[in-house]
Amino acid sequence: MCALLVVPARQDQDQELRVRALSAPEYHAFLARTPGASFLQYPSWARVKDLWRSEMVGWHCPGGEIEGAGLVLYRQFPGTRKYFAYLPEGPVADWSDPHLDRWLRPLMRHLRAAGAFAVRIGPTPAYRRWDATTAKAATGAGSRISDVLATEVDPVGAALADRLRTRGWQRCGGEDDGDAQPRHVFRVPLAGRTLDEVWSGLNQEWRRNVRKAGKAGVETVIGTAADLPEFYRLLRITEERDGFRLGRSLAYYERQYEVLNEESPGRMRLYLGIHRGEILAAHTMITAGRRVWYQTGASADHRREVRPSNALQWRMMCDAHALGADEYDMRGVPSTLDPDDRSFGLLRWKLGTGGQVVETLGEWETPMDGVANTALYKAFQAYLARR
Template sequence: MCALLVTTAQQDQYQDRKQDQELRVRTLSVPEYQDFLSRHGRASFLQYPSWAEVKDLWRSETVGWHYPDGRIQGAGLVLYRQFPGTRKYFAYLPEGPVADWSDPHVDRWLTPLMRHLKAAGAFAVRIGPTPAYRRWDAATVKSATGPDRQLSDVLATEVDPVGAALADRLRTRGWKRCGGEDDGDAQPRHVFRVPLAGRSLDDLWSGLNQEWRRNVRKAGKAGVETVVGTAEDLPEFYRLLRITEERDGFRLGRSLAYYQRQYEVLNAEEPGRMRLYLGIHQGEILAAHTMIVAGSRVWYQTGASADHRREVRPSNALQWRMMCDAHALGADEYDMRGVPSTLDPDDRSFGLLRWKLGTGGQVVETLGEWEIAMDGYTNTALYKAFQAYMARR
């Protein structure tokens, strides 16, 4: 018993010393940064150096947190957007930084970051902390649908204690959560994720609902082929995307050149990082979906499909192929990206959520994006003008 008490006391002292150690932030070389991401394995693709090349209108920097002995403990890709007519910058870390958000001493991470960004000319900062906030399984969401219903009306299947604690810590330090339920964030606040870790392909298949399994079989019987395309197929993907935008009433606002650049720079960083999947029927491309692979995670990014021959279900076939490929890559999860927060079946946007629910995954409310102004800029015309500028964009 005495030995156990000594051991526990020693552990407490060690933790106290660790908490007292000051973390510092410095610029990392790209190789240093990539080495950290490869060891971490869970970073978003938006935190990889290639994403900075996609966002070519922003200046970028890779930074790292380290102890005095040089050990890197966290890292982040910072995108800087200059406000026209000034030498001041808006600093943005999309779905980042990659930090130990479970650390109750969050100031060890935030204070040196803010000091570094202020020295770089930033007047405001936006971050996207990675912990989840709440999760709803597919069965819970399906049972809660109804007129004027929202996800926020439904008791979550799970509340992430790390995410909930971090949200409180950010609020008490003056950080403000961006936007409302479905606006204000540059990245989706509500996403749909299919867990893959520890599951066999048979488990994934049985997780699909009856309609999804029927549609995948129907595609196979109709002769739909699923293949991985190349950069030469991007114009056809883009043509189908414009058709999809018109049909479903949304506009991503991206050009063909944007997707071509994204495909080029992501795959230059690592071959196969971005993949284009094609659903082909009778020699015609009827659907095209993009997938991104980084570390132990896989994302379905953008989907497009034709208006005709929808009865052969090419999109269901593509998604099943992509889920199987993600499983073969050893991914922990298949992230289907954004879903709306509405649970009203009469709302036009609910169709996207309904479709993704059929995979048997989970709706995840992320912490969203949080923003803070540097000291002295909170109430200035500059900060307010930049907020209006970003809202117009």
């Protein structure tokens, strides 16, 4: 599992850390030593988020090697020279260090000097986990995952949440809103498991549907950039059918596909489920280090009985396993366990893979010290709410 990132060991835990801007080679070299980092902390993500300016920063002891790093995205507040600083699913740091101020204080000094009036971070440790059996047993009217006793509580995550609160950081939003990245995700463990064991972890319905797709002649292939318009067409159908709106354009996915694969060929893949010559489903997958994410899925309204999405997901799990991934991250799920809630269907589908619901620490914000920065932060929150 990737709850805690592997970072270089420090010689002296009491020594002051410093933050400075990193060159691209320095940053890439650090990421090569930390295979648990999120793809959102790779330099390519800054090129995807083209409305933000970016900077790569690193923590180091005086004269020592880089011990932590982060991709910072800066969004300018309209009409000012001030910026909202955001480190999505980052920074890549030793979150188990009880001396948290060694990491936060130099970061805040650096961001203040860069013109930031507030900062949002996304610490990577998990907070709580529920295995599929526990979550399914708790389904019922009005039930939510937060009401259920967790299968596991991550001690690093729990301690970090307390440390952030005591320092005035606020957790963003509620269970299903407020965070730019999903607070509840679904992950299928792969490390230490054979592919047969992963297959056995699927429930009977999933195994039956994968077999059904095979018997029906569904082909699973890896597409190209030329297939993105068809993916996007299916995505709009899916959004209408399932009652959600991602708010992304075709150009966004085309840019994402281009820049992620320029950074590392195969970083973003487009999987297609084809039946009788027609693309019925299209899913995107992202790889970085020893982690793999299922990012976005789309499917047609017709011929759903041949189960192209189940076939695609099994192919993607197999490929993630072959790549040596520690886990297959199926990204966001709702916090509801109420079968009558429309959004529960997504969680039910993912539960069938036998993985775990994981509550991340979520995203945390704080304004920079000073009355002016606090006022600007409140104005920025109102601005985002209107948008």
